Amino acid sequence: MAEATPATRxxxxxxxxxxxxxxxxxxxxxxxxxxxxxxxxxxxxxxxVSYLSFLLEKPGVFLMRFGRVLDQTxxxxxxxxxxxxxxxxxxxxxxxxxxxxxxxxxxNRRYQCMKELMEKTDYFSQDEMRxxxxxxxxxxxxxxxxxxxxxxxxxxxxxDMTLSSFIMTRMRLDERRERERQQREREEEVVxxxxxxxxxESERERVEDASEETKKEMRxxxxxxxxxxxxRGEDAGFDYSSVDHDELYDSVETQQQDGEDAYFDAEEPEWxxxxxxxxxxxxxxxxxxxR
Numbered sequence: 001m002a003e004a005t006p007a008t009r010x011x012x013x014x015x016x017x018x019x020x021x022x023x024x025x026x027x028x029x030x031x032x033x034x035x036x037x038x039x040x041x042x043x044x045x046x047x048x049v050s051y052l053s054f055l056l057e058k059p060g061v062f063l064m065r066f067g068r069v070l071d072q073t074x075x076x077x078x079x080x081x082x083x084x085x086x087x088x089x090x091x092x093x094x095x096x097x098x099x100x101x102x103x104x105x106x107x108n109r110r111y112q113c114m115k116e117l118m119e120k121t122d123y124f125s126q127d128e129m130r131x132x133x134x135x136x137x138x139x140x141x142x143x144x145x146x147x148x149x150x151x152x153x154x155x156x157x158x159x160d161m162t163l164s165s166f167i168m169t170r171m172r173l174d175e176r177r178e179r180e181r182q183q184r185e186r187e188e189e190v191v192x193x194x195x196x197x198x199x200x201e202s203e204r205e206r207v208e209d210a211s212e213e214t215k216k217e218m219r220x221x222x223x224x225x226x227x228x229x230x231x232r233g234e235d236a237g238f239d240y241s242s243v244d245h246d247e248l249y250d251s252v253e254t255q256q257q258d259g260e261d262a263y264f265d266a267e268e269p270e271w272x273x274x275x276x277x278x279x280x281x282x283x284x285x286x287x288x289x290x291r
Contacts, residue, residue: 018074018077019053019056019077021073021074022052022056022070022074022077023049023052023053025069025070025071025074026052026066026069027045027048027049027052029066029069031065031066031069033048033051033052034048034051059078059081059083059086060083060085060086060089063078063086063089063090064089064247067089067093068093068096068245071097072094072097075090075093075094078090105250106244107231108249108250109243109246109249109250110230110231110240110243110244110249111231112249112250113243113249114227114230114231124223124226124227126141126153126222127153129222129223129226130142130153132226132235132236133226133229136222136225136226137222140218140219140221140222140225141215141218141219141222144214144215144218145215
């Protein structure tokens, strides 16, 4: 028998049917139905429905790609499946329909992403954080640095730089200054300016009196403030949707717990259906494997 392909499924589903309802929900979501090469013509609605029909024969894949736009009624369409992956995904998606569960899962995924960014990138380096929020950097860290320290932090001696490094350093410095200017303008709308002379004097005293331990503590508090900003979704320019909807950011513990819950909520295995039977003994197999 020839394998069915999307081309053989061109019939539009009735909009009132469970399949039709699901397809219309996916089509109206804005999600990419089928990846296409650059320059390829857009798929027609019939072609999109044809491809969705094709994917629906692999319900685990369908739920992985489009499950987040479905509601409880839509998920009921998949609830009769005996496939473990489908059961797992239905339970997972149904849980996310509860606002508190969804918020918690989003927070967990952002936290896992934040840990990866800290371990594998310079996203939370002092330099990068200062670029994203120069005024906060000044409040926590910069005000305790001498002019020489700030100059070194801004790129050190330009004579030692390559042309490309010099250009990048200048661009980042200009970006910081522009962001700081915008932040200060917003603050000045609600906070009156202090006397400039007294401000300069207190600033000098602050730098001179700050101990290394104080500077270290303020750098730590700046990092915590920036981490909290990231978790709250306040980092402008960061694509949070790529994290909030990505199961890869679910922690190992969360995945294990979800998997166990789905397993024990599934139908009992065959050895449980007969009271005279016992669970399979895997002890001997484990012993053989150890040998």
